[in-house]
Amino acid sequence: MKAAVYYETGGPDVFRYEDVPDPVCGPGEVLIRVEAVSVEGGDTLNRLGGELSRVPHIVGYQCAGAVLEVGAGADDLAEGDRVVTVGVDGSHAELRVAGRSFCWKVPDGLSTEEAACVPVPFGTADDCLFEFGRLQAGETALIHAGASGVGIAAIQLAKRAGARVVATASSSQRLGRLSALGLDHGIDYTSTDFVEEVRQWTDGRGADVIVDSVGGTNLQKSLHCLAYRGRCVTFGDAGRETPSTLDISTMRANNQTLVGYFLGAELFLGTRAHPMIAGHLADMAAGALQVVIDRRFPLEQTGEAHAYIESRQAFGRVLLVP
Numbered sequence: 310m311k312a313a314v315y316y317e318t319g320g321p322d323v324f325r326y327e328d329v330p331d332p333v334c335g336p337g338e339v340l341i342r343v344e345a346v347s348v349e350g351g352d353t354l355n356r357l358g359g360e361l362s363r364v365p366h367i368v369g370y371q372c373a374g375a376v377l378e379v380g381a382g383a384d385d386l387a388e389g390d391r392v393v394t395v396g397v398d399g400s401h402a403e404l405r406v407a408g409r410s411f412c413w414k415v416p417d418g419l420s421t422e423e424a425a426c427v428p429v430p431f432g433t434a435d436d437c438l439f440e441f442g443r444l445q446a447g448e449t450a451l452i453h454a455g456a457s458g459v460g461i462a463a464i465q466l467a468k469r470a471g472a473r474v475v476a477t478a479s480s481s482q483r484l485g486r487l488s489a490l491g492l493d494h495g496i497d498y499t500s501t502d503f504v505e506e507v508r509q510w511t512d513g514r515g516a517d518v519i520v521d522s523v524g525g526t527n528l529q530k531s532l533h534c535l536a537y538r539g540r541c542v543t544f545g546d547a548g549r550e551t552p553s554t555l556d557i558s559t560m561r562a563n564n565q566t567l568v569g570y571f572l573g574a575e576l577f578l579g580t581r582a583h584p585m586i587a588g589h590l591a592d593m594a595a596g597a598l599q600v601v602i603d604r605r606f607p608l609e610q611t612g613e614a615h616a617y618i619e620s621r622q623a624f625g626r627v628l629l630v631p
């Protein structure tokens with residue numbers, strides 16, 4: 310098969326478009342012909358400095374396509390079924406093998422491209438807001454990087470749960486587009502201090518739940534606008550800062566919680582997250598949730614796609630099409 314591979318981590322120009330051996334479908338696994346790859350924020354970070362499981366390495370968490378083969382124990386799926394899959398790597402390719410518990414059938418009424426964008430951002434957003442953030446109707450949710458894949462999912466889920474939703478982004482233009490998805494208040498953090506703005510917008514109280522995908526100094530500042538009994542969920546390092554020590558000295562007096570989150574752990578170690586994500590796919594097919602697809606690139610142009618994302622112009626998801 311053809312795949313976008315790299316031999317060492319680095320900038321988007323590390324990608325090569327090459328022939329590599331086809332993946333082999335084992336027991337409990339499914340082989341798919343990839344039709345749409347959603348480039349996840351973690352894919353760009355892994356390409357920049359992640360681990361190489363083998364060389365050449367095929368990066369990528371999430372893609373969708375048609376089933377070509379099912380292994381023993383995965384036979385509730387059949388050849389030709391449309392599925393979306395998640396895995397630790399291997400999405401940037403013409404073929405992908407995934408474990409059955411990391412596959413979801415694409416419901417009728419939902420395109421394969423849209424489905425390719427659902428499990429990781431929506432599963433992560435749902436868990437950060439509700440399972441770990443314990444968000445309640447009437448509370449305030451601060452969602453960082455609102456125009457990101459996870460951000461766009463979190464804004465919709467928080468709004469439909471009856472929360473007041475505030476988000477940050479790097480331009481007012483990006484924030485303007487988020488209003489239609491349920492954003493109540495946007496903060497352009499390049500010109501406005503989000504700590505002060507969140508405090509003002511909540512009459513000094515702060516945000517009850519903060520969904521922080523940026524990390525570094527952004528995470529430190531998040532703790533400074535967290536409400537009494539507030540919950541801050543850290544799940545990413547999109548800001549690309551070298552990890553530094555976090556000052557948690559203000560948390561105890563305010564009965565606050567800081568929690569780490571990794572969707573992979575929920576999918577590997579339990580069964581709860583799988584039906585939760587199936588629910589998002591069903592809601593998407595019914596028009597109750599939406600994904601935003603910014604641009605499509607052929608798989609041969611994976612480097613250009615990653616460079617476009619890192620130029621901060623993408624709003625929502627960028628797809629690769631093999």
Ligand SMILES: NC(=O)c1ccc[n+]([C@@H]2O[C@H](COP(=O)([O-])OP(=O)(O)OC[C@H]3O[C@@H](n4cnc5c(N)ncnc54)[C@H](OP(=O)(O)O)[C@@H]3O)[C@@H](O)[C@H]2O)c1
Pocket residue numbers: 349350351352354429430433454455456457458459460477478479480483522523544545546547548549570571572573618619621625
């Ligand atoms: N723990 C988990 O289970 C889990 C699951 C999903 C994602 N994640 C992590 O969450 C983060 C976001 O993922 P995503 O898929 O939502 O990302 P994405 O769609 O690629 O968006 C990333 C966003 O980060 C913002 N950003 C802030 N500083 C940045 C910088 N220095 N360079 C590039 N972008 C920067 C950008 O928005 P502005 O330009 O508007 O600031 C951009 O829209 C990633 O770190 C990813 O690894 C973790």
